[in-house]
Amino acid sequence: xxxxxxxxxxxxxAQIRVHPVTNTIMRQGVPSVINPYxxxxxxxxxxxxxxxxxxxTVLSMGPPMAEDSLRKALGLGADDAVLLTDRFFAGxxxxxxxxxxxxxxKKIGETxxxxxxxxxxxxxxxxxxxxxxxxxxxxxxxxxxxVAKVEGVDxxxxxxxxxxxxxxxxQVLKTTLPCLITMLEGSNSIRFGTMxxxxxxxxxxxxxxxxxxxxxxxxxxxxxxxxxTVVKKVFAPSARKDKAVMIDVSGKSADEISAAAIDAIFKxxxxxxxxxxxxxxxxx
Amino acid sequence: xxxxxxxxxxxxPAGGRAGMKKELPEHFKSYKHVWVFVxxxxxxxxxxxxxxxxxxxxxxxxxxxxxxxxxxxxxxxATRAAVAESYTYGADTVxxxxxxxxxxxxxxxxxxxxxxxxxxxxxxxxxxxATTLGRDLAGSVAxxxxxxxxxxxxxxxxxxxxSLAATRPTFGGSLLCTIHTLNYRPQxxxxxxxxxxxxxxxxxxxxxxxxxxxxxxxEDDIVTKILSFIxxxxxxxxxxxxxxxVVAGGLGLGKPExxxxxxxxxxVLGAEYGGSRPLVQKGWIxxxxxxxxxxxxxxxxxxxxxxxSGAIQHRVGVxxxxxxxxxxxxxxxxxxxxxxxxxxxDALTILPALTEAFRKxxxxxxxxx
Numbered sequence: 001x002x003x004x005x006x007x008x009x010x011x012x013x014a015q016i017r018v019h020p021v022t023n024t025i026m027r028q029g030v031p032s033v034i035n036p037y038x039x040x041x042x043x044x045x046x047x048x049x050x051x052x053x054x055x056x057t058v059l060s061m062g063p064p065m066a067e068d069s070l071r072k073a074l075g076l077g078a079d080d081a082v083l084l085t086d087r088f089f090a091g092x093x094x095x096x097x098x099x100x101x102x103x104x105x106k107k108i109g110e111t112x113x114x115x116x117x118x119x120x121x122x123x124x125x126x127x128x129x130x131x132x133x134x135x136x137x138x139x140x141x142x143x144x145x146x147v148a149k150v151e152g153v154d155x156x157x158x159x160x161x162x163x164x165x166x167x168x169x170x171q172v173l174k175t176t177l178p179c180l181i182t183m184l185e186g187s188n189s190i191r192f193g194t195m196x197x198x199x200x201x202x203x204x205x206x207x208x209x210x211x212x213x214x215x216x217x218x219x220x221x222x223x224x225x226x227x228x229t230v231v232k233k234v235f236a237p238s239a240r241k242d243k244a245v246m247i248d249v250s251g252k253s254a255d256e257i258s259a260a261a262i263d264a265i266f267k268x269x270x271x272x273x274x275x276x277x278x279x280x281x282x283x284x
Numbered sequence: 285x286x287x288x289x290x291x292x293x294x295x296x297p298a299g300g301r302a303g304m305k306k307e308l309p310e311h312f313k314s315y316k317h318v319w320v321f322v323x324x325x326x327x328x329x330x331x332x333x334x335x336x337x338x339x340x341x342x343x344x345x346x347x348x349x350x351x352x353x354x355x356x357x358x359x360x361x362a363t364r365a366a367v368a369e370s371y372t373y374g375a376d377t378v379x380x381x382x383x384x385x386x387x388x389x390x391x392x393x394x395x396x397x398x399x400x401x402x403x404x405x406x407x408x409x410x411x412x413x414a415t416t417l418g419r420d421l422a423g424s425v426a427x428x429x430x431x432x433x434x435x436x437x438x439x440x441x442x443x444x445x446x447s448l449a450a451t452r453p454t455f456g457g458s459l460l461c462t463i464h465t466l467n468y469r470p471q472x473x474x475x476x477x478x479x480x481x482x483x484x485x486x487x488x489x490x491x492x493x494x495x496x497x498x499x500x501x502x503e504d505d506i507v508t509k510i511l512s513f514i515x516x517x518x519x520x521x522x523x524x525x526x527x528x529x530v531v532a533g534g535l536g537l538g539k540p541e542x543x544x545x546x547x548x549x550x551x552v553l554g555a556e557y558g559g560s561r562p563l564v565q566k567g568w569i570x571x572x573x574x575x576x577x578x579x580x581x582x583x584x585x586x587x588x589x590x591x592x593s594g595a596i597q598h599r600v601g602v603x604x605x606x607x608x609x610x611x612x613x614x615x616x617x618x619x620x621x622x623x624x625x626x627x628x629x630d631a632l633t634i635l636p637a638l639t640e641a642f643r644k645x646x647x648x649x650x651x652x653x
Contacts, residue, residue: 011455018458098427125455127578128435133391133423142507143391145420161511166389167325167415169515173390175508185571228432228468234454234461237596244610244626254637257627261609262641264625265586269607272585273645279528279554280646 001054001155002112003045004105005078006119006135007038009062009069018236034069037120039190040183044150045118046077047188052155054115055079057108061089061100067206074201075193081206082108088211091224094126098134099221100214105139107215116153116160117141117180129182136180144173145182153177308467315469318344319379319407321398322353322370323417325389326513327362331482331526332413334373336475338483339440340411341374346442352377352407356397358387367494372485376492379405383499385506388513389417392506393499395424401497402429407470409448411440414474426472432465433472436577438479438600448473457577457597478525478581478604524573527556530584530605532575534560534598536591536612536631540568545635546590552643558582560592576601588638590631594619611635 012033017026034042045056058073060066061084070081084104092100105117117139119132129145136143144162148170151161158177163170165184193201211219220226245268247260266273320340323330337353344351353370357363359382367378381397398421402410412418414436426433434450438460441449447464448471454461465471524530531553533546543559550557558575559568575582576598583604590611592598599622602608610623611631620626627634 018455094423094433095427095430124578126435127453127457128433129419130423130426130433130435133420134427137395137424137427143420143424144508146416163514165416166513167330167417168328169513171388171513172511173508174511228430228465229434230432230464230466232449232462232464234459237460237599239621242624244620244623246620246626246628249627249629254629254633255641257629257634258637258641261625261627261638262645265607265609268624269585272607275528275585276553277646280552280642281554 001049001052001115001153002109003049003054003056003116003118004108004114005038005042005045005056005058005073006101006105006117006131007042007058007060007069007073008035008120008123008125009033009060009066010035010123010125032065032068034072035120035123035125037122037124037183037185040185040187041118041120041181042073042076042078043188043190044147044181044183045116046191048116048150048153049079052153055112057082057112059084059101059104059108061085061092061097061104064208067208070206071201071204074204074206075198076191077193077197081204083206083208084211084214085208086211086222088219088222091227092222093227093229094128094130094134095228096222096226098131098138099226100211100216101131102135102138103216104209104214105135107209107213110215115155115158115177117178119180119182121146121182121184132180132182139178139180142175142179144175144179146184147181148184148187150181308469312467312469315406315408317350317352317377317407318347318409319352319354319402319411319470320375321410321412321418321421322355322366323413323415324355324357324363324366325417327357327360329366329369330413330415330417330477332415332418332475332477334369334485335477335480335482336411336413337370337373337375339475339480340409341483343409343440343442343448344376347408347446349408350376352379354379354381354398354401356381356386356394358382358384368491369485371489371491372487373483374486374489378492378494380494380496381499382496383501385499385501385503388510389420390506390508390510391420391424392508393501394421395428396501397497397499398425399428400500402470404497405495410470410472412472412474414476418474422472422474429468429470429472431468431470431472432463433474434463434465435474437473437475438577440473440475447471453577453597453600457595457600459596460600476581478583481583481604524556524558524575524580525582527582528584529553529555529586530558530575530582531555531588531590532558532560532592533563533590533631534592535562536593538591538632540566542632543568545632545639549588549635549639549642552639552646553586555584555586560595560598589619589623590635592619593617594622611638
């Protein structure tokens with residue numbers, strides 16, 4: 001079985017700082033990581049491979065430095081890696097990104113047919129959750145998003161059964177290969193890399209593809225040109241017009257502060273006290 | 285992967301696409317009206333659909349066009365009720381695809397139905413809820429239509445050129461950005477539950493046009509089969525998004541044991557509780573209790589945030605609250621910029637005192653916790 005896992009190198013967003021004057025992102029010194037949501041998909045892919053045989057190829061589109069993330073994935077146990085990098089990809093939105101990745105997956109499948117594509121549920125920098133469905137649609141793969149559990153894969157019947165999270169419960173779905181799966185967070189936990197895998201990862205000759213090498217036919221569908229969305233403005237939100245009422249805390253006890261805070265709350269929201277009496281009286 | 289373009293008139297790197305404005309291609313000029321996908325699962329309409337009809341009404345009025353709801357479901361009362369309710373929440377028109385194959389959500393029939401209706405009747409704006417269903421569907425439909433889709437918008441507006449300006453947090457919630465789909469139609473966006481206010485239901489609004497469209501699919505055409513559905517137990521469902529009072533904690537609580545101070549206050553208030561993203565990442569609370577851009581958006585009457593610094597990604601998830609009370613030991617914490625009432629102090633001492641004071645005020649003599 002051949003599984004392709006799409007991963008993205010992202011800035012560790014908890015540490016992103018914004019320049020207070022120019023409102024631009026300060027990238028210097030921000031560490032890059034594999035998008036955390038991708039790791040659930042990578043782990044699930046490797047578990048299926050360990051159980052059923054075959055191999056896991058990791059694929060990433062990004063600047064040349066995204067190679068670090070692919071090597072990290074190899075060190076965790078992936079078998080092969082492809083880096084898709086080209087200046088034509090710069091400025092891609094989700095539609096253009098899904099076109100480039102789908103083209104590369106098609107190319108990968110030419111020599112080694114792909115049974116399952118995994119992608120992260122979403123990324124922590126873009127948070128769109130759109131690239132996975134975009135790839136599925138372009139490659140005509142059955143689309144299984146928000147998967148909590150892969151119940152089983154039957155390679156002979158070419159069937160897969162998964163538990164998919166929906167708003168009010170879990171759908172148990174059966175579909176046929178090839179398919180695209182995005183895993184839900186917490187569905188597994190990523191393994192530690194073994195020493196042999198780490199050595200292998202350092203030496204591995206990963207494939208670096210330009211748009212042409214990836215078999216991309218129409219370059220106008222890539223990058224800025226291929227992106228229907230346009231970012232017109234980036235800005236920091238303004239503070240609320242009315243300043244907060246600050247409770248006087250100097251020399252006051254916690255009880256006094258609390259009493260003053262409650263008075264301030266009910267003064268600002270006169271109807272709230274009645275609502276809260278009702279709510280607090282309710283049994284929970 | 286974004287680089288400044290040479291044409292860009294402004295120096296800001298992230299604004300580099302601003303010079304891309306071209307005229308809308310001729311074949312998109314006939315695209316008109318604002319549409320909202322009315323999400324129904326197992327006979328129940330997700331309230332986000334009504335919230336979006338409320339917001340869609342404003343956009344349609346600004347554009348001087350009609351507002352339509354798109355209802356998809358199996359033949360029967362629930363589907364017809366969703367149609368009728370759409371008018372009361374502001375729709376002028378309802379597009380209906382009614383077919384037994386639309387009983388449970390599956391990507392294939394739903395994306396075919398929505399794509400077909402869009403191609404047949406050509407809206408300029410299409411809004412969907414950013415739920416598991418809405419995101420699964422929107423990503424497919426936008427790819428087939430080859431149009432722009434902006435996820436998780438926090439604000440929608442119509443600019444002077446009649447273009448949808450969709451604002452959302454970016455860079456993991458460090459900044460906001462406004463995104464346009466200039467040269468393609470429809471302009472698609474998803475919006476999370478509770479980001480937009482629930483409109484008042486107006487039973488006196490006229491029942492508008494109903495346009496039915498066939499699905500034209502057979503079960504054999506659909507590859508994915510539903511084997512079963514395991515409904516959530518009510519107790520596992522955090523009703524956080526729709527709670528009237530919410531108490532939340534952040535890293536300022538110091539250690540996981542102290543989170544009990546938050547749940548104690550929540551119990552006295554009959555409130556729901558939640559926390560900031562770092563608490564989920566550290567495993568103090570479950571992911572469904574996360575409040576903020578990547579967690580739940582809330583619009584309670586009262587929100588008490590204890591030991592939360594107020595990063596943008598948290599802020600956009602709570603801004604809709606009527607009254608925000610912030611407790612933080614750092615007087616410069618960003619949370620005070622959005623708070624209505626601020627207390628500079630240690631959450632660990634204020635929370636128990638506040639719990640006691642509320643208990644007395646609300647005369648609730650129950651054990652906390």
